[in-house]
Amino acid sequence: MNASIFNEVLGPIMIGPSSSHTAGPARIGKMGWQLLGEPVKKIVIRFDPAGSFAACYNSQGSDFGFVGGLLGIDPSDDRMRSALEIATQQGVQVSFLKEPLKEVVHPNQAEITLTGEHGRVVEFTAISTGGGMFEVVSYQGFSVSLKGDSYDLLLIGGAGLHGEVQACVQALQTCELTEGSSKSGKQVLVQLKLDREPLPELIRRLQALPTLGELVELGPVLPVVKRRDAQVPFCTAEEAAAYAGEHHLRPWELACIYEEAISGKSREEVFALMDHILEIMRDSAVRGVAGGYPQRGFLPPQTCKVAQNMKQPGAKVFDMGLLTKASLWAAATMEYDICMGRCVAAPTGGSCGVLPAAIISIGEDLGLSKEKVREGMLVAGLVGVFIDHGATFAAEICGCQAENGSASAMAAAGLVQLLDGSADEAFAAGSLALENILGLICDPVAGVGNIPCVSRNSMATVNAVLSANLVLSGFDPYIPLDQAISAMASVGRLMAEEHRCTGRGGLCTTTAGQCAEQYWQQCCAKT
Template identity: 40%
Template sequence: MTRQNPSIFNDIIGPIMVGPSSSHTCGPARIGYLSSQLLDGNLKKAVVEFAREGAYTNMYKGQKSDLGFISGLLGRRPEDPKLRRSNIDAREMDVDIEFRISDFEAIVPNISRITMTSEEGEEVLVRADSTGGGTVKLLSIDDLSVSIVGDAHELLVFTENASKDDLINLCDEIKKLVGHVEEISFSTLDNRGLINGKTKNKPTDDSVDKIKTLKNVTRIKQINPVLTVLSNRHEPVPFKSAAEMLEIGKRENKELWELAIMYESARSGWSKEEIMNYMKEIIDIMEDGIEEALKGDINMDGIIQPTGGKIAKKAENKKQWLDTGILDLVTPWSIATMEYSSAMGVVLCAPTGGSAGVIPGVILGTAKKLGVSEEDKIKAMLATAVIGICMSKDHNYSAELYGCQVEPGAASAMAAGGLMHYLGGTTEQALNAASIAIQNILGTICDPVAGLVQVPCISRNAMSAANAVVSANIVMGGFDGCIPLDESAETMFRVGAQLPSELRCTCNGGLCITPTGQKLAKEQDERDALRDVGAIEALA
């Protein structure tokens, strides 16, 4: 399958999700949602298995992966607030969903295996990967290989006793009947085959009925997309690297936010107005979450209590407080967003759940302090996002693969560049600030204590927010990071791949294995067990 160019709203500022984790809450919800469509009848039972050596094992309860899978398997999208009580809903609907740690190879960190059974007895087996930042990939269906990421209408044509030539001919026939196939491929196992066609629009019932009559075809399944921006594989984007973007900006005299519009218009097919309106919706969600969290009455269900509101008040009265200027607002806003996410509020992956606080804290907190217009907030967010596009041209933002440097660390680089919109800086200065921010966080590990997105995740968001402000300011003062952003970003992902797995979101290293970290994890296990008991008692 051709790797899709990243989209601002799929991969950088998005998706919208219920917290706390993009890889381990939103990703499972998306996997469940896509997989649920493979059953013809209603779901009766599902067994979700995690590889013993994979990343889910020590944190699937703390990061609410179980609730994410259940919600998706019930047919709900990842932003649906009902995710919080999906275990209760499943029991009320008499749907049995079981979670197991099993001995199969962790070919990727976030591998899962889902066996679904319908009320009529139909059984489907799916293997899937949560690839980072809320992105996912279905890897196989009934052991037949696929590559389904949720960005297209998926037409799945199952065959028996078809030769390779037969399958090639079937692909040609399907393309003729459907008429708008973006990509088509097939896989085989023994005498079984699976053809996977990807389309922008759902195939008509008439075309599907005709495909059913073709030789060797046994059944057809369809999956609707889950991503905000759909596939656009054959449309070129104006740039991929920061260097290319800088060259176009200079040649066409465009500001960073205008380059973001240029890119996303090509990638999504959306108009400028649609892009700016959707970014406004995103800003509203971010600000609503901050406002709610600052009240301090949210339930984080973990090892710490909400403090964003207390920190904000302390920064206001200045008693026993070191004045840090704009950070006095940016810091509590970053913390509040993360706390709201930890309380399973609706937030934005930016670019992940583990970094959800940096960009709203820096870009929207600064906007509040400076009193800028709504339009300028939108433009600053677009400028922030397009830097993230250039950084991720070859990689996904995933702590399981590259550590926390690609989550709050990468977000701080994007935010550092985005601040240049408020400061009147150039695109070149924005890229310099982003590069410096990356240099400052290289090698940051991911070690979520007790498997929660709380310690040290929340304070690392605050630290990363400060990194963004410092990086932007020193560039405006003339500091030169020397290393271009493209090279710094490549280094960040390279360094991340060199980190041992213990330091990449597995709970097997760093702060997680300290005596206190182990004690907190045990206490959290007890709370999670009580949550399961509470769900059962709620039905009694």
């Protein structure tokens, strides 16, 4: 299904440090909390030794993310930071095991077994697909697809269940109906996906089906419930540019039209969602620059010190104009995220500083209104939709080009909107920004992000401004945005596993990187 700006691209609003390794697990946990349906008393989570989770589940917050979600805590809740302690206080047994999984389909894969206080046992497999998105791919041995963007009903029963459910549903409520793989040939699972809460009458009739053994009701985990019958006017940059030309639309209007179609929300509701995103982004940047929050990782937050040193008389720094504050905002937001601050994955936790810096900081320094800044962020979100459709935001699949590269492309397009550029110019700037960062690997030293993720956010911000300026001044990047996105996906497929957030390549393998890893593991052992 097509992406939503507020599901796949901008968000989640989360407690850091990582969207794929903290917020994704938290959302997986929240779905598991619903699947169990009673307070959890025992949690066993298994990671494949060769996967990304096994390499950095404790350094990037997957441990407290999973557990927090399984306790019913939202990714943005302050209690997420203390989820492991809360579990201990509630007498919940928690185990993380590194052992070969039966079938590995993604580097961020977990097999989870839950035992409830009344003895119910649930087993499911889930993957964190990048940017805080996830999918539960199996439940109690049956194939399922739970992504948190719909209302879902899972029904397990005898061989005739599918026909019974189909007859029941047709008369009451529109939905998508699929059948999971059979279990020993005796039982089947039927999954219903709905874009609104199931009618009480539907639930009553389903519960009365003669072959039904179990019915599980699941609510959405993501902010936008996608319309099952959504007809979006475009899915790619090429289609959007043509649509803009035909209907004489500005880039930000394209974003609104798309999101209204996929979500069924009014323009005012789209604006409200974006305004909330902007509020959290700005707050995280301001808090990051101010400093004073606890250190996490092998280095203390440095941006506050850098900002103060830049203001000293005779400071040895080059005048970068608007970029001075923007580059500080980018680094500070990333540091605040690493230290478990509340931020917005945009499109990921590892690139969360780029859009606040490029769109909000520069927009404010230009004296633009909140409405104009909102327009810029909407365009950034739309370019993120195209990237999601054509590639991925997951560094575990495509390296840092998918995180800071994507964020830089989104920011470049949004900056063009701030200066009232056209859709063609916005998409060209996005393409140029992506061209400039193509091939960037993901190698967070010690799995934390102090190095090189903080400074890469600043670099991606500068690249976005450079790309927007060049395009608005007549530079032709030649490669269309959709093709640049496709190239990024292709490069990711060719990228060595060691360079995709495994801690086994790039800066992680240097002598200094190994020392940082040893130090951080000692810190984790103490806590």
